[in-house]
Amino acid sequence: MRLGLFGGSFDPVHLAHLLLAECCREQARLDQVLFLPAAVPPHKRDVTLAPAEHRLEMLRLAVGGHPALAVSRYEIDRGGVSYTVDTLAHFREEDPTGELFLLLGADMLADLPHWREAARVCELAVPLVVHRPGAPEPAFKDLSSLASDARIALFREHQVEMPPMGLSGTEIRRRVASGWSIRYRVPRAVEKYIHAHGLYGYPKQKGPTEEPIRRKPE
DSSP states (O other): OEEEEEEEOOTTOOHHHHHHHHHHHHHTTOSEEEEEEOSBOGGGTTSOOOOHHHHHHHHHHHHTTOTTEEEOOHHHHHOSBOOHHHHHHHHHHHOTTSEEEEEEEHHHHHHGGGSTTHHHHHHHOEEEEEEOTTSOOOOGGGGTTTSOHHHHHHHHHTOEEOOOOOOOHHHHHHHHHHTOOOBTTBOHHHHHHHHHHTGGGOOOOSSTTOOOOOOOOO
């Protein structure tokens, strides 16, 4: 079993998350990619996230129908700060013979040496570092204190190419709060869910078929 683990706040999940997961699944020949929304991300302890059940449900709507994409509530149920090393150890214990892969953007790779038990993270899973055309090469040299040269060479071999997509959760939330369209930035089912539940400052709908309010264009 080649299992890819994709952690994050997913507040909300958007199309760049899904494309990243699909590129990793295809290029690394993963059997499954598991989305793991964090209870409390270590780098966002002072940030108020949308309630966990909403983030979970939006993820389920986003990956529905894809047989190789799934959602886990493990970090949500565990509660507290969601450290990657603890999550990897859990899934390693569940399947000692499987192969674990950790989905990462190149920007996150640069920060990996500062993570809790970073060397153990590199031991438990192979980072699948996503590289976008035109972006600087991933800084694998920064892992020299965490893993052997042979292990780092393995990480390099598993780089994933992904087309550039300038999307972020911050942008999505800002657009929702401003009454601007998020069409084609998130899956349609997620867009409807945000509107129906009044997330991110959007006025809660009175009925399931009510159209989003229209405001002046950007």
